[in-house]
Amino acid sequence: MRILDMVGNTPLIELANMAKAFPGVTVLGKAEFANPSGSVKDRAAKAMLLDGIEKGLLTKGKTVADATSGNTGIAYAMIGAALGYRVSLYMPANTSMERKRMIRYLGAEIVETSPLESSDGAFRAVREALAREPGRYFYPDQYNNPANPGAHYETTGREIWEQTGRSVTHFAASMGTSGTFTGAARRLKEENPNVRAIAVQPDSPFHGIEGTKHMASTIRPGILDESLQDDVVYVTTEEAYETTRRLALQEGIFAGISSGANVAAALKIAGAAPAGSVIVTILCDSGARYLSDRFWDPPQTEGIFDWNI
Amino acid sequence: MAKILIPTALRAFTDGKSEAEAEGKTVGEVIAAFAAAYPDIARHLYDEEGRLRSYVNVFVGDENIRGFGGLDAPVKDGETVTLVPAIAGGGAGRA
Numbered sequence: 389m390r391i392l393d394m395v396g397n398t399p400l401i402e403l404a405n406m407a408k409a410f411p412g413v414t415v416l417g418k419a420e421f422a423n424p425s426g427s428v429k430d431r432a433a434k435a436m437l438l439d440g441i442e443k444g445l446l447t448k449g450k451t452v453a454d455a456t457s458g459n460t461g462i463a464y465a466m467i468g469a470a471l472g473y474r475v476s477l478y479m480p481a482n483t484s485m486e487r488k489r490m491i492r493y494l495g496a497e498i499v500e501t502s503p504l505e506s507s508d509g510a511f512r513a514v515r516e517a518l519a520r521e522p523g524r525y526f527y528p529d530q531y532n533n534p535a536n537p538g539a540h541y542e543t544t545g546r547e548i549w550e551q552t553g554r555s556v557t558h559f560a561a562s563m564g565t566s567g568t569f570t571g572a573a574r575r576l577k578e579e580n581p582n583v584r585a586i587a588v589q590p591d592s593p594f595h596g597i598e599g600t601k602h603m604a605s606t607i608r609p610g611i612l613d614e615s616l617q618d619d620v621v622y623v624t625t626e627e628a629y630e631t632t633r634r635l636a637l638q639e640g641i642f643a644g645i646s647s648g649a650n651v652a653a654a655l656k657i658a659g660a661a662p663a664g665s666v667i668v669t670i671l672c673d674s675g676a677r678y679l680s681d682r683f684w685d686p687p688q689t690e691g692i693f694d695w696n697i
Numbered sequence: 698m699a700k701i702l703i704p705t706a707l708r709a710f711t712d713g714k715s716e717a718e719a720e721g722k723t724v725g726e727v728i729a730a731f732a733a734a735y736p737d738i739a740r741h742l743y744d745e746e747g748r749l750r751s752y753v754n755v756f757v758g759d760e761n762i763r764g765f766g767g768l769d770a771p772v773k774d775g776e777t778v779t780l781v782p783a784i785a786g787g788g789a790g791r792a
Contacts, residue, residue: 482754482781503781504704504715593706594741596752596782605709625752626744683751 391470394424395434396543400551400668405638406655412663415654417671418548421643425466426459427673428544432567433463435539436528437471446526451476453517453525455501455510457564457599458487459673460530465494476525478514480506484598486677507564508607530565532610537571544568545575548668554579558667560621560653562588562600562646566612568670573616584618588653588669596625596683599646599672621653628652629683632675642675645683699727699772702779710737719778724755725768727778742780754781 399419407415420428440446451474452464461477468475475496479488482503491498499517501509511531518527530536548556559576561569573585590597593605603612632648635641650669657667678684701717708715717734721727728749732739744750755762756779762770772778 504702504779506705506782508705592741593709594704594753594782595706596750602706605706625750629751 391424392434392467395430396423397547398422400548401639401641401671403635403639403641403651403654406634406651407658410655410658410661412665413658413661414666415651415658416552416666416668417641417643417647417651417654418544418668419641419671421647421671421674423463425463426677427463427644428568428670429459429463429673430466431539431543432530432536432565433460433467433528435535435542436530436533437464437467437473437526439533439535440526440528441471446473448472450474450526451524452528453478453514454528454530455479455507455514456530457507457510458483458491458677459599460565461491461496461498462487462494464528465491465496468496469494473526476517478510478517480510484678485680506606507601511607530567531607534611536565536567537574537611537613540568540571541575542571544670545572545579548572549576549579552666552668555666556580556583556668557665558584558586558654558657558661560586560588560650560657560667560669562597562623562649562653562670562672563603563609563612564599564601564646566601566603566609568672570611570613570616574613577616585616586619586621586653586657587617588650589620589622590649591622591624597623597628597645597649598678599644600649621656623649623652623656631655633684635671636675641671643671644673644675644678645681647671647673698774700775700777701727701731702777704780704782706782707738707741707780710741711735721772723768724757724762724770724772724778725749727772728755728768728780752782755779756781 401417403415423430453476455478464475478499480503481500501513576583590602593602628649631652654669719727719730
């Protein structure tokens with residue numbers, strides 16, 4: 389077995405304790421932290437790089453370059469190391485230390501961009517680098533590459549369909565590139581048009597939910613397909629933090645912030661869903677990626693961090 | 698008068714402006730004056746109880762104010778206050 393063969397086929401975990409308040413409704417989390425580099429991004433990264441190799445665009449000696457807030461970068465770095473390609477990643481300087489270190493230890497290079505401009509700044513910076521030396525790079529362009537949602541259509545969506553014994557009724561996922569949402573929702577709706585696909589969005593353009601994009605205020609990913617969205621559920625950063633802590637304390641699942649946002653949304657959906665509903669969401673990555681974050685410590689007063697310590 | 702650098706995510710509320718000036722002797726006062734000048738911005742910076750949201754990182758110059766008195770940290774005339782969402786924490790990262 390090779391490391392790349394370990395991508396996908398992740399477990400679907402029932403969140404029985406957190407969903408106890410909703411009798412008859414099942415809430416399931418797809419354990420994407422079980423992928424070899426630790427996040428859902430392994431699926432898209434693997435698909436895009438193998439697609440580039442197959443099409444002759446990624447050849448030996450070329451450097452893989454892309455904009456990423458971290459997890460895709462770690463996935464590229466892992467695959468680059470395994471297959472023998474250099475990797476150069478453009479990311480906002482406020483990306484967590486854990487991610488930057490992991491990327492460097494996997495042998496990839498990091499180019500930091502302005503933290504004020506978030507992922508859009510990284511996106512523009514990588515495009516400028518490509519314009520300067522177009523022949524040097526393979527640019528997967530995760531925001532616009534159909535192989536990204538294609539991976540989730542072929543794997544994530546199919547796995548959810550099979551693992552729920554064809555009983556899934558709702559699929560909810562936050563969006564960064566929108567690849568997971570778009571690909572998995574497309575597959576599930578093809579299998580059963582009655583499956584409801586719900587996009588999870590930060591409530592504010594100024595938010596702390598890592599890896600998610602507030603679509604209304606940022607550069608629209610080319611792969612986004614709004615026609616798949618039956619509904620949008622908004623989650624505050626505080627709700628995402630609190631639910632991330634509850635996942636650890638009540639389910640024993642040590643996951644990251646976007647997983648908390650997804651589960652917070654899934655529980656909101658569960659509150660309004662009829663008995664018999666099977667709600668599936670994504671546990672995008674591990675909480676170990678956020679160990680230096682402050683939100684793990686319970687707030688000093690109800691829901692709030694005390695600013696004056 | 699202090700200069701505030703406005704993150705892209707908040708520019709929709711400042712007519713696209715990337716910088717603003719605001720009066721105040723402390724970081725808390727400067728941010729409050731900024732929020733008062735652009736009323737739509739307040740709910741993105743403050744919670745229902747009027748406290749600065751926990752994931753907002755504030756820098757004076759290059760220093761994160763968490764280590765320098767928090768919102769009571771003094772701001773001198775002409776200094777730059779930067780608001781950065783704590784996305785991906787570590788928090789101290791600046792370009």
